[in-house]
Amino acid sequence: MQQLASKKEKEKMERMQGEVDLLEQPSPLNDKERLMIQDSWSKVYEHCDDAGVAILVRLFVNFPSSKQFFSQFKQIEEPEELERSAQLRRHARRVMNAINTLVENLDNPDTMASVLQQVGKAHALRHKVEPVYFKILSGVILEVLAEVFPEVVTAEVGAAWTKLLATVYSRIKTVYEEVGWPKLSTSTG
Numbered sequence: 001m002q003q004l005a006s007k008k009e010k011e012k013m014e015r016m017q018g019e020v021d022l023l024e025q026p027s028p029l030n031d032k033e034r035l036m037i038q039d040s041w042s043k044v045y046e047h048c049d050d051a052g053v054a055i056l057v058r059l060f061v062n063f064p065s066s067k068q069f070f071s072q073f074k075q076i077e078e079p080e081e082l083e084r085s086a087q088l089r090r091h092a093r094r095v096m097n098a099i100n101t102l103v104e105n106l107d108n109p110d111t112m113a114s115v116l117q118q119v120g121k122a123h124a125l126r127h128k129v130e131p132v133y134f135k136i137l138s139g140v141i142l143e144v145l146a147e148v149f150p151e152v153v154t155a156e157v158g159a160a161w162t163k164l165l166a167t168v169y170s171r172i173k174t175v176y177e178e179v180g181w182p183k184l185s186t187s188t189g
């Protein structure tokens with residue numbers, strides 16, 4: 001059974017909602033935005049493992065209910081211990097690799113759609129991850145990238161990333177609907 005987010009977590013999600021409302025409004029990227037995303041990503045991806053682990057640790061520390069889906073570290077609270085978890089590190093790498101494929105294929109909507117189809121389907125049917133966690137993760141990605149790579153992820157670059165992540169989230173939600181995720185209409189804003 002799904003564990004519900006705590007009151008504190010809900011408050012945090014609501015506060016974050018303001019920042020990530022834009023994630024609900026997907027719009028196509030223009031050429032300049034695509035280049036900004038590709039250029040900034042090449043610098044982030046040089047630190048693929050560290051950046052991926054930093055993003056996921058932040059997700060699990062700030063939103064502990066998101067740990068419930070991971071058998072090997074759902075009980076762990078210490079950030080240092082989370083950081084060492086092999087399951088966390090493996091998922092971090094998978095997330096970073098999927099983003100890398102998306103960034104490499106910004107001009108190739110069919111490839112983007114097929115990556116997101118696979119990710120959405122597996123998380124809905126196999127891992128039973130509530131789709132709202134994709135929006136929360138997107139907010140965390142934006143936050144950590146801007147914080148860790150401030151020279152690379154400027155406000156303008158961050159805005160381009162917000163657009164990309166909004167498209168990703170919107171596509172994931174569609175896939176969840178298509179595979180019959182039962183609670184979609186009530187679980188997401």
Ligand code: HEM
Nearest residue numbers: 066069070087091094095098099119122127129133134137
């Ligand atoms: C951009 C977002 C994400 C991407 C690209 C991604 C990618 C992946 C991939 C490629 C796998 C392994 C293959 C598979 O089983 O399908 C996986 C597994 C998994 N993902 Fe994600 N994921 C994302 C977000 C999330 C979120 C937000 C959660 C939950 C909060 C989550 C929970 C899981 C779990 C529980 C597994 C299985 C882990 C295991 O067996 O060790 N994922 N993910």
